[in-house]
Amino acid sequence: MTTTIIGFPRLGEFRELKFTTEKYFRNELSEAELLEEAKALRSKHWQILKDKGLTEIPSNDFSHYDNVLDAAFLFNVVPQEVQDLELSDLGRYFALARGYQGDKGDVRAWPMKKWFNTNYHYIVPKFEKGTQVKVASQKIFDEFSQAKELGILTRPVLVGPFTLLQLSDFEEGLEPADFLEDLVSAYQAVFARLAELGAKKIQLDEPSLVKDLSAQEKELFLGLYQRLLADKKGLQVLLATYFGDVRDIYQDLIALPVDALGLDFVEGKKTLDLVKSGFPEDKTLYAGIVNGKNIWRNNYAKSLAILEQIPTDKLVLSSSCSLLHVPFTTANEDFGQDILEHFAFAVEKLDELRDLEAIRQGEEELLEANQALFAKERVGQNKELAQRLAGLTEKDYTRLPAFAEREQIQAQALKLPLLPTTTIGSFPQTKEVRSQRLAFRKGELSQEAYDQFLAQQIDDWIKWQEAVGFDVLVHGEFERNDMVEYFGQNLSGYLFSKNGWVQSYGLRGVKPPIIWGDVTRLNPITVKWSSYAQSQTKKPVKGMLTGPVTILNWSFPREDISIKDSTLQIALAIKDEVLDLEAAGIKIIQIDEAALREKLPLRRSDWYEDYLDWAIPAFRLVHSSVAADTQIHTHMCYSEFTDIIPAIDNMDADVISFEASRSNLVILDELKAKNFQTQVGPGVYDIHSPRVPAAGEIDQTIAAILAKVPSQKVWINPDCGLKTRGIKETRESLVRLVEAAQAARKEL
Ligand code: GLN
Ligand code: ZN
Numbered sequence: 001m002t003t004t005i006i007g008f009p010r011l012g013e014f015r016e017l018k019f020t021t022e023k024y025f026r027n028e029l030s031e032a033e034l035l036e037e038a039k040a041l042r043s044k045h046w047q048i049l050k051d052k053g054l055t056e057i058p059s060n061d062f063s064h065y066d067n068v069l070d071a072a073f074l075f076n077v078v079p080q081e082v083q084d085l086e087l088s089d090l091g092r093y094f095a096l097a098r099g100y101q102g103d104k105g106d107v108r109a110w111p112m113k114k115w116f117n118t119n120y121h122y123i124v125p126k127f128e129k130g131t132q133v134k135v136a137s138q139k140i141f142d143e144f145s146q147a148k149e150l151g152i153l154t155r156p157v158l159v160g161p162f163t164l165l166q167l168s169d170f171e172e173g174l175e176p177a178d179f180l181e182d183l184v185s186a187y188q189a190v191f192a193r194l195a196e197l198g199a200k201k202i203q204l205d206e207p208s209l210v211k212d213l214s215a216q217e218k219e220l221f222l223g224l225y226q227r228l229l230a231d232k233k234g235l236q237v238l239l240a241t242y243f244g245d246v247r248d249i250y251q252d253l254i255a256l257p258v259d260a261l262g263l264d265f266v267e268g269k270k271t272l273d274l275v276k277s278g279f280p281e282d283k284t285l286y287a288g289i290v291n292g293k294n295i296w297r298n299n300y301a302k303s304l305a306i307l308e309q310i311p312t313d314k315l316v317l318s319s320s321c322s323l324l325h326v327p328f329t330t331a332n333e334d335f336g337q338d339i340l341e342h343f344a345f346a347v348e349k350l351d352e353l354r355d356l357e358a359i360r361q362g363e364e365e366l367l368e369a370n371q372a373l374f375a376k377e378r379v380g381q382n383k384e385l386a387q388r389l390a391g392l393t394e395k396d397y398t399r400l401p402a403f404a405e406r407e408q409i410q411a412q413a414l415k416l417p418l419l420p421t422t423t424i425g426s427f428p429q430t431k432e433v434r435s436q437r438l439a440f441r442k443g444e445l446s447q448e449a450y451d452q453f454l455a456q457q458i459d460d461w462i463k464w465q466e467a468v469g470f471d472v473l474v475h476g477e478f479e480r481n482d483m484v485e486y487f488g489q490n491l492s493g494y495l496f497s498k499n500g501w502v503q504s505y506g507l508r509g510v511k512p513p514i515i516w517g518d519v520t521r522l523n524p525i526t527v528k529w530s531s532y533a534q535s536q537t538k539k540p541v542k543g544m545l546t547g548p549v550t551i552l553n554w555s556f557p558r559e560d561i562s563i564k565d566s567t568l569q570i571a572l573a574i575k576d577e578v579l580d581l582e583a584a585g586i587k588i589i590q591i592d593e594a595a596l597r598e599k600l601p602l603r604r605s606d607w608y609e610d611y612l613d614w615a616i617p618a619f620r621l622v623h624s625s626v627a628a629d630t631q632i633h634t635h636m637c638y639s640e641f642t643d644i645i646p647a648i649d650n651m652d653a654d655v656i657s658f659e660a661s662r663s664n665l666v667i668l669d670e671l672k673a674k675n676f677q678t679q680v681g682p683g684v685y686d687i688h689s690p691r692v693p694a695a696g697e698i699d700q701t702i703a704a705i706l707a708k709v710p711s712q713k714v715w716i717n718p719d720c721g722l723k724t725r726g727i728k729e730t731r732e733s734l735v736r737l738v739e740a741a742q743a744a745r746k747e748l
Helices: 016-025 031-051 067-074 089-098 139-149 161-167 176-197 215-229 250-255 271-276 300-309 346-360 364-375 383-390 403-414 431-441 447-468 527-535 548-553 563-583 604-623 642-649 666-673 697-706 727-747
Strands: 100-102 105-107 112-114 121-123 155-159 201-205 236-240 260-264 284-290 315-319 502-505 508-510 542-546 588-592 631-636 655-658 679-682
Touching: 016 031, 031 089, 031 139, 031 346, 067 089, 067 121, 067 139, 067 155, 067 161, 089 100, 139 155, 139 176, 155 161, 155 176, 161 176, 161 215, 176 201, 176 215, 215 250, 236 284, 260 271, 271 300, 284 300, 284 346, 300 346, 300 364, 315 346, 346 364, 383 563, 431 447, 447 527, 447 727, 527 563, 542 563, 548 563, 548 604, 563 588, 563 604, 588 604, 604 642, 642 666, 666 679, 697 727
Parallel strands: 155 201, 201 236, 236 260, 260 284, 284 315, 542 588, 588 631, 631 655, 655 679
Antiparallel strands: 100 105, 112 121, 502 508
């Protein structure tokens, strides 16, 4: 029996690591205590894996913050200023993860990016001129030894050199190849030390191999591995890939002297075809067959049918990717058995791996029970909704009149000045806002008192925005805990877990709602507070909605209908909300698609067919029926859409705001080159930092924008919503923003 996983969630069943570390950040806990708790957590997790019968258990999949940052520290890819900080190892590590400002110095955090097509963020390492790659951290060794002392011989996990280089930044004038030799030596030194400690295997994660690979990238990969594998120091190497298939490099992979290959049979569309074309006898295949990303039970019959076609007996059953991307266990949920039996979180996925192996050994009853589960009708179909969807025609996806005509009509109707100023929607969610919401949820505060509180917040901020001179106001989103959950709670077909946390940013978790059945709108969602806010001012107040693609991407989707169909259901619900807002007199409506890019397929060749060809129409469906003089905005939390500008233009919004203050505005050149029509609000300051822009800073940014975009097309707004910021810095920054916009307007 051979089963394993790529990695296990590390925050703990009740997010212990997060809470403990936060205590340490607040100086309520010593470093030694934090390390002790982390150690206990690892032991607990290994013990679970062992008790569940996994035959191969990973180590070093644990991290105090992020495993890419761990790899950077392991190989000494740490800027000199951080190496010089007179802090402990862990102190320096957190300095790079979160920034450090104190008596020892002032260091900025490294940036974060999304880990492939997940909502997990890794820290982006930077190779600099002074970077001296060598083994510089004991973490991987210590964790291996810790498990060994418990009697568990683990398989240490490490980000592979190719993926590490692919994900890193390089100081100008440097390139990955400059570090090839040193990196290979350092990896080999890690192998040697692990072998010395008694390790037999190592897992190198190379998810970058599932992307489109250029000839140059292939050369880099092969250069690295031919050298690396020339001396494995006695270890067996598992090269693990996930999040897709390795079609560009499969032939090379099977020719490499690795001992085992990990392939993803869940997300890898071509994986089965590839292995059927031939798999070498000398290697073991780690087959990722249990979905590491979704929360539904594995369909054993389907999985077994795939496994049967794999032409090798040297097979280890595994998860498709690390279980980091699913919640810990269903054991702490309150759902009824009829619901729970359909879910498998991380711990339950371990049972599935063992079941699959047991069935392969002849325990047929396990298969029958699983088939019975899938034979049951889980949820009925909403006939009315199905009809509505079936009745959609091209007209429903097309807003008329066309943008150019609407632009004029809206200019007439809204009479906004040049460079109109606005914000992205939320204002600071202060302690007070959160505690009132909690009190209301717990029943300690009446609906009436809570409503009064919200109205008061809105009143204050509307007055403040008017006084500062904003052109388009917002109500502030004080009633919302989260931009997806708030909507989900007003939609049928949604379930909310109690403890279904998944690691996202640093130690922070998100709790994605679960799409359980057909989605329809239960009642108007945002009309009450948007129209209240509008009643308090003569200036236009923007209505704020979350778009269908983002709602879907930040939920656990169904597997029994397509993601496209689920998205269209959500789109219809949001469409109804748009029309209600319009009917209530809201003239400007923003439909956030903060996560549109997140699920863009990793391979360019799949972008349109697998995603954009339905995601963009789903957005159009939402706003296609509004009147010409209703202005539709959208917002995106990133500016890396240079490659998909035509698709973004095709959303046919009237205005789009996006993050731009930290990028060098190259996106604007591209917009111009592609003849982008939509009006744009490139964020003029970074809301992810408490820093208030210096005098003149926003003015410069606006000047840079105006050098690239015609002034009639430009909006002035921050990068994103302000809910995570404090009131003081927010107000100071926004005053600067309005002043800068007004000054620029005068110039024009
Ligand atoms: N309207 C949302 C807000 O301001 C947008 C958030 C987001 O883009 N992540 O909070
Ligand atoms: Zn945003």
